[in-house]
Amino acid sequence: MPAPARRNGALNMKLMHGKMSPFVRKVMVAAAEKGLASELEIVPTAVGQGKINADLMRLNPIGKIPTLITDQGESLYDSLVIIDYLDELRPQPRLIPPSGPQRRRALRLNAVGDGLLIAGVLTKGEMARPPERQWPELIQAQWAKVVKCLEFLDAEIDAGSTELTIGEIAA
Numbered sequence: 001m002p003a004p005a006r007r008n009g010a011l012n013m014k015l016m017h018g019k020m021s022p023f024v025r026k027v028m029v030a031a032a033e034k035g036l037a038s039e040l041e042i043v044p045t046a047v048g049q050g051k052i053n054a055d056l057m058r059l060n061p062i063g064k065i066p067t068l069i070t071d072q073g074e075s076l077y078d079s080l081v082i083i084d085y086l087d088e089l090r091p092q093p094r095l096i097p098p099s100g101p102q103r104r105r106a107l108r109l110n111a112v113g114d115g116l117l118i119a120g121v122l123t124k125g126e127m128a129r130p131p132e133r134q135w136p137e138l139i140q141a142q143w144a145k146v147v148k149c150l151e152f153l154d155a156e157i158d159a160g161s162t163e164l165t166i167g168e169i170a171a
Contacts, residue, residue: 011036011071011089012039012041013036013039013040013041013069013070013071014040014043014068014069015027015028015031015040015041015042015043015066015067015068015069016043016045016056016060016067016068016069017042017043017044017045017066018044018045018046018047021047021065021066022117023065023066023078023079023114023117024065024066024079026066026083026166026169026170027066027068027079027082027086028040029169030082030083030095030166030169031086033095033164033169034086034087034089034090034093034095035090036089036090040068045065045067047063047064059075059077060077062077062078064077066079066082068082068085070085079114079170080107080110080166083095083096083166083169084096093164094165095165095166096165096166097165102165105156105165105167106165106166106167107166107167109153109156109157109165109166109167109170109171110166110169110170111170112152112153112156112170112171113149113153113167113169113171115145115149116145116146116150116171117170119142119143119146120142120146122138122142123139123142123143123146126138127139153171157171
């Protein structure tokens, strides 16, 4: 895919997008918070378990969304990597603090938010299988992660905080 062209001096980035992906939604929230949403060209991209999207895999060896193509034609993947790039483009508001305890907290909340999403998706997928083909231990293990992640987030996120970071977005 060629590098995106600039439109009227604005950035023109391409975001490989799936409307059901919570990881794409993280990028969309971050772009909106940074005032960059209008500079993203949304490219609907089909992905799914057991399916190969050859076009996407040419851009991203993982074959997952979100994938962002920058103005320079660089391919970025994983929501955290993309949001880090958006923080470089527009430093304020800072979604990933630059250092110290605030950075570690934001990244830890992001990891727990991502873990919650993955455990929830795995649980739902396993429960969608016919009962005789379900793996009860997998459901139990993933559900335990969901519960622990929710407990952690309840304890860690201050409802009165006015600072939005990648951690709150993920949660």
